[in-house]
Structure formats: C-alpha cells, structure tokens
Amino acid sequence: MAPVFEYAPAPESRAVVDIAPSYGLFIDGEFAEAADGKVFKTVSPSTEEVLSEVAEAGEADVDRAVGAARKAFEKWSALPGAERAKYLFRIARIIQERSRELAVLETLDNGKPIRETRDADLPLVAAHFFYYAGWADKLDHAGYGANPRPLGVAGQVIPWNFPLLMLAWKIAPALATGNTVVLKPAETTPLSALFFADICRQAGLPKGVVNIVTGDGRAGAALIAHPDVNKVAFTGSTAVGKEIARTVAGTRKKLTLELGGKGANIVFDDAPIDQAVEGIVSGIFFNQGQVCCAGSRLLVQESVHDELLDSLKRRLGTLRLGDPLDKNTDIGAINSAEQLARITALADQGEAEGAERWSPACELPSSGYWFAPTLFTNVTQAHTVARDEIFGPVLSVLTFRTPDEAVAKANNTPYGLSAGIWTEKGSRILSVANKLRAGVIWSNTFNKFDPTSPFGGYKESGFGREGGRHGLEAYLDV
C-alpha cells in the first residue's frame, strides 16, 4: 500500500527548554554533587545525543537525602492542611505554565512523541497535583477516620516510561497527606525530575520536603533499605517489586507496588471494528508499548478475526515513526539500548517459537533506538510473547469463541493490571468486567487515565492504588 500523504516535517522547537550541561542531586533544597563525585550521562534515545551529565547518588547521598526529609517532616506534617494544599496548588499552576518546556524536555530525554507528552503526560501531571492539593485539608472526610496521620519519610522509586507523570503520582499524594519524600527517578530519564526540583524552588516549598536522588538501581535499593524510611512506593518491573517486598519484610515500612502487566484487549464479534482498531492501537502502541497497563494481548472472537486483522494492519500502515519532536509522529524511540535489546530478543523468540510476525513497511532512523510496530498472529497461550511482558510495541493476537473462553484466557496470567472489552452489548461489558481479575478495565476505550480514578493491579501486578480517594491510603497511617 502506498503511503497516504507525504507530511512536511513539523518539529516542535527545542529552544523552549534549556538543559544545563550537568545537574547535581537535589537534597535539602540545594543541588549538590554526589559525595564521591560520580556522574552518569543521560542521552536522547532518538539520536543518542548526550543531553546532560547527572550526579550518581551513592549510599551516603541517599542517607543525606533521607536525613533532610526526616528533618523537614516535623514542620511539614504540622502545617495546616490548607497551607500544604496551597503549596501543591502553586506547583500545579507552575507545571501548567511550564508545560511546553517540560513536554519538550520529556520527549528529548524519554524518546516518546511530543504529541503524547504535550497532550497526555503534562496535562495529567498538572491535574494530579491539582487534585491532591484539594485533599490536603479534607483528609478528615476521606473515610480513614478523624485526623489520619502521615507515615513520615516516603522513599519512592519510579520508572522511565512516564517520568514526570509517575513523579506526580508519587509526590502529590505523599505531600498532600503530610509526608516528605526522597524520590529516585529512573537512570535513563532523570531530567524532568530535576526540573521539578526547580519548580519546588519556584513554589517556595520548604527545604527537604522533596529530595531527588538520581542514580541507578543501587541508589534505589539503598533508599528502600534505609532504616529511616517509613513508606516505600515503587513502580516498575514485577521482578524488582518482589525483591523490594523481600527487603521490607519484617519491617514496619508500608509498601505499595505498581508492577508489570500483560493486559488482555478483548474484541467481541459485535464490536464497532473501526473504534476497536483505534483502541487496540492506542492500547499497545501508545508510548511505544512501554506501558505497564498496555493491551499487549489481543483476544479476538474467531468470527471477526480476519476482518479485524485486515483493518488493524491497514491502520498500522499509516502510523508515522520517527523524530519524537515532530508533531505528526505517532511512534517515537524506544527508551534505551537495553530495552531495545530486550524487545528484540523477545520478538525473535516469538518467531522462533512459531508465531507469525508482521510489521508494516517502516523505515527506521539510522541513529537512536527504534523498533517497528509488530504483530504476532497464530499465537497460543504457551508462547512466550503471550506470557511475558515485552514492554514494547509488540502485540500478540489470540482468538476465542465464547465469552467464557475469553475470560479464561484473559485471566490466564500471573498479572492483573488492565483489560479492555469491545462490544456493543452493555450486559456483556458488565458481566465480563465482573469476571476479569484486573484492577483497571476499559470498555470500548483504552489507556484512559484521570487523577480521580484509582489505578493499580491484582495478583503479581502489585498492590495498593494510585489516584483518587483510594490513593491517599498508601500515605496514611491507617
């Protein structure tokens, strides 16, 4: 099929963001080098250009950050809720003001399309702070008893797929409830968290309430194991989540985990096919499929399999892969060479195990980390591509005949984060949604998020909820 249109390049300007050649750790309101002077580079995944050099926190730095958070806790938690709220409202507003700058920054550091950072990540980040700001002086009414108390110092470790949004999910409820935080952003996407530190400065947030320690897994491990941390919140892989659960076993640390998934997107034969195709595309190709709640298993009712696959392939042929800063780009870069290698290996394994691989004609840029949108058909439940979380733009297609079979296949996974249902029949939506063992279910839509809507998994997708009234519990001593 010939390309539909030639598009002229429409890149968003980089001039709106000013990245310094180096950044320190943000501890007690000040940027500082790591105690041992170590640094690491952060690159733009779409070009491999070095964006900046960032301090690499060691145990001593983590200890200093936890100390600063502890020191700040007494005053911050004693502040009237209405005052804490106003700080958070200030932060929400400053994020709105600086949202274009942050969107460009996030796209540079993460590799995701500007269309997503501009239209999804940043609006959700601001909304999340705005939402939890309003809770800070209303906690008595949240259903956790009168005057619920904060836990203390929260150690938070976040992933690289939505760097600033995951920061917002962690920091906003923690601060609203009166905790102080030490946050470790992912090694490959440290920049937006460091810009957030500057937003805290602009908002006049008291020193030590938010501390940002950049580094790799060792800094995260040191933070989680620190004896003076009262609360651990982690978003990332299930394997690391289990390790963290073992680390906090036998302590009094409260733990919430938001981990992996292998979401089923179930299409019944009466579904509006064009709408379903859009939902499938957004389910697995949004953010290059690097989404824990991605709809990575497509379950199609047998009778519409061929029709749906034809439409889906036609649609994938129109996706534009390339410069993430281009406003017309649908598919950006994979976040890192390491992640690209993992996706490549799993896709190769899918092929080796006998599943049928297909990608649209798609030219990949010569530098940077790229992976073409990929479909696997003839997939069985035993195939690795149907079981393992790939965390990339790879969709496995399975079929079913009856609703019971769809439910059984959808639930046949140790994960339980998300699922999608496509059908015109309301009662079928409700009965299938009722039987799916997953924390978030989208019917006739997919990958929708909102600060008021609790998010989190069943089974090995973790425990605890982020967002909504439910999200407060993770940071309260209840």
Next chain:
Amino acid sequence: MSERLSVFKTYKLYVGGKFPRSESGRVYEVTDAKGKWLANAPLSSRKDARDAVVAARKAFGGWSGATAYNRGQILYRVAEMLEGRREQYVAEVAGAEGLSKSKAAAQVDAAIDRWVWYAGWTDKIAQVTGGGNPVAGPYFNLSSPEPTGVVAVLAPQDSSFLGLVSVVAPVIATGNTAVVVASERHPLPALSLGEVLATSDLPGGVVNILSGRTAEIAAPLAAHQDVNAIDLAGAGEELAKELETAAADNLKRVLRPQPVDGADWSATPGTERMTAFLETKTVWHPTGALGASGSSY
C-alpha cells in the same frame, strides 16, 4: 450407681466441607491451662495445607459470586448456630485458655456478636470503599472492591475463639475463602467451629481449618502460588518475617501482626481487616453525549 462414662469427641480438621483426619495420621496432645489432657488434635502436614488451598480455591468462584445479601444471611446463620451451642464453646474456651466460666462466656458472647457485626457488613463495604469517580471526560468511572481470593489466616495464639472469629469473619464477609491455621496450643475451639460452619449453609471450602504446628503449616501456605494473601496475626516476630519474605514470591497481600494482638479483641473492629483483603477494580465506560441541544431537565 456408678458415674456415667462420658463420650469423648475425636477432633478433626475441617477441609472442603468435610472432616478429615490429617493425611499424615499424626496427632498431638492438647492440654488445658493446668496441663490436663483434653484431646488429641490432628497434627496437619504440608499436604493437608495444600489440600486446604485446593478446597478454598474451588469454593472461591461460588462464594465471591454469591450476592452480598446471601453472604450476610449465612454469616448471621453462623451466629445463630453458635448461640445454640454457646455452653459447649464456653467450656472449650475456659478449658483452653484457663478462664473462669464467666470470663469464657464473655469471650464467646463477643465472638457471636462479631459474626452478627460482619454479617451486616457484607452488603455495605462496597458502598463505603467503592464509588463513582468524577473523571474529566465523557466516561462513567466506577471503583468497586472485590475479594482478593484465597487467604491464609494464622489465627491468634492466645485468644482461641474470639481472636479466631475476629480474623476469619472479615476475610469471608467480603467473599474471600480462607485456610485457617488454628492456635497451636488451643486448637479445640477452632476445630469445633468447623462443626458450626458445616451446619450454617456456608459452602464447603469457604473456611478450612487446620490444627498443628503453626510454623510447619504456615510455611507452605506463605510460599503457595495459589494463595493470594496471608494474615500473620498468629505469627511471632521471627516467623512473621520469614513468612512475609516467602509471600513476596507471588506478591501476596500481607497483613502483618498488629501491635494490639492478644491485647484487646473485644473492641469494635474497624474495617481494616476487610480492606486488607480487597482489591479495587475500576471500570471505565464511555457515556456518549446527547449534545447541548438536549433538555435541561
């Protein structure tokens, strides 16, 4: 006239609605507070624990799918059945815990009332913990609590009956099924509870009761891949840490031993023992729109 010789009861496990002996054929001696022999209780094995998990899993679909009203009626029925056998439990609790008859009676009465309390919760907890979320878009967004699944419950070691009921009732009220490890030293009231549950319309397998060495039975439960959660109420500090570590392997929900354990089971419980074993499911539905031309009323 010589005194009539009483008939002893053979205490058995309660698994899948039946009363088996331990598959291991082992028993251990249970004595009262003064060391006097009371009974030989089954000394459950790892295999008994695994069998109990299978029974609990099998019962989960039906019990979690029952209406909340129906679950409430059955929990209330448990209270009714206990009331009728009140004297038996008073004697067993007095024997087990070395309490006076009046103190034991207070424990049993509170335990019966606790079933009534939780019976009333079954059709209210979803209204308290769930609800609609006002998302910024054309979607109807609803969060509802659902039971976690199969819950391993280590009953408190000291409070053999009130403590036991206080940890079991909240788990099943919301639709979970349970594998309960009775107090190691005082297992008899727990084993007798099985007899009441069996005659209260509670489907077999919803509650399974094992007696024996807590550490021996709890280890395979904490490591079991088909157990979704564990309540460590009856575990000491060291055992609790070991079990929590093992539980991480499939990310079980863990309720750590609470500082109040053994202290005051008579206080009105909060909702925490229910919410600890609930998942929140959030479903998004598009609402469509009738457009601005629709009626204002």
